[in-house]
Amino acid sequence: MKAARLHSPGKITVDEIPTPIAGVSDIVIKVQAASICGTDRRIAANGHFKLQDGTPRVLGHEFAGEITEAGSEVVGYAVGDRVSVTPNVGCGRCANCLVGLNNMCPSYEAFGITMDGGFQEYVRIPGFAINRGNVFHLPGSVTYAEAALVEPLSCCYNAVSKLGVGPSTTVLIMGAGPIGACHVMLSKLYGAGKIIVSNNRQPRLDFAASVGADVLVNLTERDLATVVDEETGGRGIDVALTCVSKPEVQAQAVQLLATHGRVNFFAGLGKAQTVPLDTNRVHYQGLTLTGTTGSSNSDYAESLRLVGERRLDLSPLVSQTFTLDDIEKAMAYAGSGQGMKAMILFESN
Ligand SMILES: [Zn+2]
Ligand SMILES: [Zn+2]
Structure with missing residues (x-):
């Protein structure tokens, strides 16, 4: 064979x-x-x-x-x-x-x-x-x-099922490859109020829209923090999933969270990569930082x-x-x- x-x-x-x-x-x-x-x-x-x-x-x-x-x-x-x-x-x-x-x-x-x-x-x-x-x-x-x-x-189910996604939740999915798309489908199934997806390739964003994304952010054209501000009335993101192996994406996810927001660092980073963390933001906003693998x-x-x-x-x-x-x-x-x-x-x- x-x-x-x-x-x-x-x-x-x-x-x-x-x-x-x-x-x-x-x-x-x-x-x-x-x-x-x-x-x-x-x-x-x-x-x-x-x-x-x-x-x-x-x-x-x-x-x-x-x-x-x-x-x-x-x-x-x-x-x-x-x-x-x-x-x-x-x-x-x-x-x-x-x-x-x-x-x-x-x-x-x-x-x-x-x-x-x-x-x-x-x-x-x-x-x-x-x-x-x-x-x-x-x-x-x-x-x-x-x-x-x-x-x-x-x-993806392992991640999304534990993040408390519901009708009043704004979800941000950073990265729109196959994994990002699965997170969109699951967030939709859990009844997410609004699903925002960011990526720098338009065809991938269009695919995310076809499976349930509400707001597409092409990062070559728009600033993510500005869009999040507009889409949430300045409140921030309730649930974020990072699906890109970049420290700066993880750091930004923490900055974009609303009070009592949750993030899942879904994509792992290279061994030597670390992320500076504003723990005061975690403390005063009551954030939950999670990760899952497999x-x-x-x-x-x-x-x-x-x-x-x-x-x-x-x-x-x-x-x-x-x-x-x-x-x-x-x-x-x-x-x-x-x-x-x-x-x-x-x-x-
Ligand atoms: Zn696999
Ligand atoms: Zn064992």
Whole structure:
């Protein structure tokens, strides 16, 4: 079978390798759709601390497909089932895993990092990942491509669901890539009073408008603080999400918050980057500063339910599809800032 493997930073090749075989407690999935994430691009360019040099690795942690083999001891999953997989498998025993935070487990395993991921025709899912709840049956209403996108959506759900968004909330989403768009959709679903989105590319802002943004701020033309002042009557932003990896964006988000405003620093920063913080503003305005990373299996289950009930439509997020052979083009497209999500679809689609 074909697998797109990362051999060393910067070097991905499509290799012919043996098709994986399920052990007694494993399943094998024929991958049908796999989307490309900024994390894949970062690992492809820089490697990962959990990834040993010289070990070829199949990237891809947003994928869905059909089970083609199930070991004799596997319960609840059978050949022909349509499934998706969450990438981070917790150890199941630590304090974080015990409260359901498998995404915060310090000794996690992950598809696309410590185990081969979705950029290949077939992927083996070991029994421990099945037993820790990382494999989800897909509702009939959800396509494979949409199912692949439930993973990034669930990371956004992890953030937005805890920020107290409601009808009187003004939400500011800084950054309008696929993640910003998911935050718009979720804020809309939570009934946000007004959704402001800032970005410096008009096509991305237009996409944000098509999924529910009320006010678009093209940063090449308008000053964000001025627009926020106008749109909130000088009160400021109730909920801000930063979806750009820039210290100055995080610093500005704090400055734009209203009394009792909340911010989620969604996009991480480079290791050496820090942000000067006006703690007097946090103190006297009663601000709440939060952050989230990844999603738990319960965030994922909720997100998949919302998509299955068609309360969210992820399909417009796919702006270009590729075959596995074109993985490099797909990665380049994902990093170009053009369009939204790059999706790899496999032949039988
Ligand atoms: Zn991702
Ligand atoms: Zn754990």
